[in-house]
Amino acid sequence: MNMQQTPNSDYPEWFKNRKSGNDLIVSPLIPWAMVGLPVLVLIAIVIYPTIWMGYHAFQNTNMMSLFYNNYEYVGWSNFYNVITSERMHESIYRLIQYLIFGACLEVLLGTILALILYEMIKNEFLKIMLLILMVMPMMLPPSIVGVLWKFLLQAYNGAINHLLINIGILDSMERIEWLGAQYALQSITIADVWQWTALPLLIVYSGRVSLPPAIYEAAKVDGAPAWMVLKRITLPMLKEIIAIAFIIRFMDAYKFVDKIYVMTSGGPGQSTELPVFIAFQKGIREVEVGEAAAYAWLIFVFAAVLTTLFLKYLKNVLKAQAFA
Amino acid sequence: MSSLTIKNLNKIYNPGKNEVHAVKDFNLEIEDGEFVALLGPSGCGKTSTLRMIVGLESITSGSILFDDVEINDFSPEQRNVAMAFESYALYPNFTIFENLAFPLEVKKNSSSEISKKVGEIAEMLQITNILELKPNQLSGGQQQRVSLGRALIRDPAVFILDEVMSHLDAHLKFQMLFELKKIHQTLKKTMIYVTHDQMEALALSDRVAVMANAVLQQFGDRNDLYHRPKNLFVADFIGEPATNFMKAQYSQNSTMKISGDLQFSLTNEISSELERKQMSEAVLGIRPQNLSLDPIEGEDYIQGELVINEFLGERSILEIKSGETSYKVLTDPQKNIKKGDSLKIYYKKENVMIFHPETEDLI
Numbered sequence A: 001m002n003m004q005q006t007p008n009s010d011y012p013e014w015f016k017n018r019k020s021g022n023d024l025i026v027s028p029l030i031p032w033a034m035v036g037l038p039v040l041v042l043i044a045i046v047i048y049p050t051i052w053m054g055y056h057a058f059q060n061t062n063m064m065s066l067f068y069n070n071y072e073y074v075g076w077s078n079f080y081n082v083i084t085s086e087r088m089h090e091s092i093y094r095l096i097q098y099l100i101f102g103a104c105l106e107v108l109l110g111t112i113l114a115l116i117l118y119e120m121i122k123n124e125f126l127k128i129m130l131l132i133l134m135v136m137p138m139m140l141p142p143s144i145v146g147v148l149w150k151f152l153l154q155a156y157n158g159a160i161n162h163l164l165i166n167i168g169i170l171d172s173m174e175r176i177e178w179l180g181a182q183y184a185l186q187s188i189t190i191a192d193v194w195q196w197t198a199l200p201l202l203i204v205y206s207g208r209v210s211l212p213p214a215i216y217e218a219a220k221v222d223g224a225p226a227w228m229v230l231k232r233i234t235l236p237m238l239k240e241i242i243a244i245a246f247i248i249r250f251m252d253a254y255k256f257v258d259k260i261y262v263m264t265s266g267g268p269g270q271s272t273e274l275p276v277f278i279a280f281q282k283g284i285r286e287v288e289v290g291e292a293a294a295y296a297w298l299i300f301v302f303a304a305v306l307t308t309l310f311l312k313y314l315k316n317v318l319k320a321q322a323f324a
Numbered sequence B: 001m002s003s004l005t006i007k008n009l010n011k012i013y014n015p016g017k018n019e020v021h022a023v024k025d026f027n028l029e030i031e032d033g034e035f036v037a038l039l040g041p042s043g044c045g046k047t048s049t050l051r052m053i054v055g056l057e058s059i060t061s062g063s064i065l066f067d068d069v070e071i072n073d074f075s076p077e078q079r080n081v082a083m084a085f086e087s088y089a090l091y092p093n094f095t096i097f098e099n100l101a102f103p104l105e106v107k108k109n110s111s112s113e114i115s116k117k118v119g120e121i122a123e124m125l126q127i128t129n130i131l132e133l134k135p136n137q138l139s140g141g142q143q144q145r146v147s148l149g150r151a152l153i154r155d156p157a158v159f160i161l162d163e164v165m166s167h168l169d170a171h172l173k174f175q176m177l178f179e180l181k182k183i184h185q186t187l188k189k190t191m192i193y194v195t196h197d198q199m200e201a202l203a204l205s206d207r208v209a210v211m212a213n214a215v216l217q218q219f220g221d222r223n224d225l226y227h228r229p230k231n232l233f234v235a236d237f238i239g240e241p242a243t244n245f246m247k248a249q250y251s252q253n254s255t256m257k258i259s260g261d262l263q264f265s266l267t268n269e270i271s272s273e274l275e276r277k278q279m280s281e282a283v284l285g286i287r288p289q290n291l292s293l294d295p296i297e298g299e300d301y302i303q304g305e306l307v308i309n310e311f312l313g314e315r316s317i318l319e320i321k322s323g324e325t326s327y328k329v330l331t332d333p334q335k336n337i338k339k340g341d342s343l344k345i346y347y348k349k350e351n352v353m354i355f356h357p358e359t360e361d362l363i
C-alpha cells in the first residue's frame, strides 16, 4: 500500500486517492451540480405546478381561457363556488360514509382477525399460512383489485350474483345492480375492505406479538377470564396501535381515487365521487382549472390540519410509551 | 390450605433438538402451612419447577399433588395458587393500585373491600405513596414489591414467590423478610420461596430444598444443611464464608493426611466407614466456623502460619497456610496476631466432613 505522507495535510489517511496520494478534493461546483439537478426536477414537477395552481385558484381559468390566455382575476369566487356546490357536499357526505364503512370497518375487522389469529390458532405453521393468505390482497395493485371486483360484481355475469342465486338468496331472475347508483359506493367500499383489511391486521398483530407474555401468565394465575383479559389488558394496551392503524387508513382515504376510477369512474352520474375525484375530474376531464385548483387547495389545507393533529397525537403516544 | 407433593418431576425443553433438561427426577413433600425455600444458583431449574407447580409450563413427566389430588391437568386458575414473578409481570397500563386490586377484582370483591386490602398490603410493603403511578415510573425494587403485593393480597392454597427480593437493598430486604415471616405466621399458608441467596432462604424457611444442575441435592432444615450436608455441593453452597475443602489421604490410625505435617483426626464412625469402603483418597471439608484459636473449642489441633487477618468488625476471617495448603478460619476479632505468626488451630473431630472423591457424597 502507498503509505506516502503528505506534509501539512489536515485530512485523514482515507481521504486520499489510493494511486496518486493526493487529497480527494473536488471542484466546489460538483456539490452544486449534485444537489442542483434534483432541486430542478423538484421545482419542475412540484413547486412550479403548486405555485401555478395557487395562482389559478383565483382566476376564472378554463379550457378556452387557458387556450386564448385571457383568464382574469376573480377573487375568492372559485372557492365560494366549490364550498357552496351541491356536488361537493354530496361528495363529503360520501367520504364520511366511506370513512365509516371503509376505514373503520377495515380497522375493526383487522383487529378482530388479528386477535383471533394470535389467540386462537395454536399451530405456528397454520398461523403463518393464514397470515400470508390474508395479506395477499394487499400486495395487488389497487387498480387490478378494482378490475377484479368490477367483474365479480357484474349484474348479469358476475360471480357474486351467481353465488347469491345458487345459495338461494336471490330468485333466478333477480339481479342486484351492484354498480348501479344505489349500491355503487358500497360495492367500491367492499372491494377496498377486501384489499386493505390486512394492513390494520398486520399492524395490530405485530402490536399484540410485542405485548409481554409474562403479564398474560400473571392474569392466568390470577384466574382472570379471557374476556376480562381482552377488555382490561389487551385492548387498552393496543389502543394506540389501533389508533395508528386507523390514522394510516384515514390518510389513505383522502387520495382514494384508483378503485373509483376503475370501477365506476365516479358514476353512475356523480354517485360515487369523493372530493379528490372531483378535483381530478374538474381539472383533467373538464379542464375547469380554476375551480379544480380551489378544490385542491381546500383538500390540501384540510388534510394538512388533520395530519398535523394526528402526528401530534402520535408524538404523545410515543412519549407516553417512553419511546421519545 | 394445601400440602404439596412432587413425584419424579421432569422438565425437558425443546425435546429432540437443543434439548434442555431443566428439572430432573425431582421429589419433594411439603407439609400444609410449611414455609419452604427453594435455593440454588441461577439456571438450576428453580423457576421451571415453580412454573410447573403453577401450571404455566407443561410437565414432561412425573406428577404434582395438592392434598393427594393430582393436579397435572388443572389450569392455573383451578390450582388456586398465587405467584409473584421473577420478572414482576406488572400490568403496564394499570396504576399500582389497579395492579394490586386486579386479583381481587377477578374474584369479584366489593370496591370497599378492595381498597381496604390494597391499603393494608401497600402499608406493609411501604408503597402507599406510589399507588397512583404506573409501573414504568417505578424503580426495580418498587416494582418488585408491587409484584410481591399482588401475590400476597390473594387468598390461595399455596403462595409461590420467585426471587421476590433480588432487587431490594439490604436494609429494605431485611424489613421485607421480617414482614413476610409475619404474614406467614398469621396466614399459616403453604409458601414456596425461591431464591439464590442462602441468607434469605435460611432466615425465612422451615425447610430448604437445595437444587443444583436440575437436581434436588438436599431437602432439610438449617441444621441438616449445615451440619449434615448430603454432598460437597451443599457443603460448599451453604455457609458463609465457604467451607474449606482439601484433598486428603486416609492413613491407618484414624487420620486424614493433607500434605506435609497437616493432618486431621477422624471420629471412629467415619474411619471405620472409610476402612469398610477401602477408600484411600477423599475430599475433606471443614467449615471456617468450626476452626478456632481457642482450645476450649476442641481438643485436636493443626498448626499453620497466618497469611491474612481480615477484620470485619464483629468477627475476623483469618487465612492460614500450613505447608502448601491454605484455608480460612472464622474467629472473634483478632488484633494481637500478625502476618507470619505461627498459630495452633483447634477443631472437633465431629466437625470434619469427608466426601467421596468421585460421587462427592458425604461419608
Ligand SMILES: Nc1ncnc2c1ncn2[C@@H]1O[C@H](COP(=O)(O)OP(=O)(O)O)[C@@H](O)[C@H]1O
Pocket (backbone or CB within 6 Å): B013, B014, B020, B021, B022, B040, B041, B042, B043, B044, B045, B046, B047, B048, B049
Ligand atoms: N422456555 C425455555 N426454553 C428453553 N430452555 C429454557 C426455558 N426456560 C428455561 N430454560 C432453561 O432451563 C434451565 C433452568 O432455567 P430456570 O428454571 O429459569 O432456572 P432458575 O430459575 O433456577 O434460574 C436454564 O438452563 C434455562 O436456560
Ligand SMILES: [Mg+2]
Pocket (backbone or CB within 6 Å): B043, B046, B047, B048, B086, B162, B163
Ligand atoms: Mg429463576
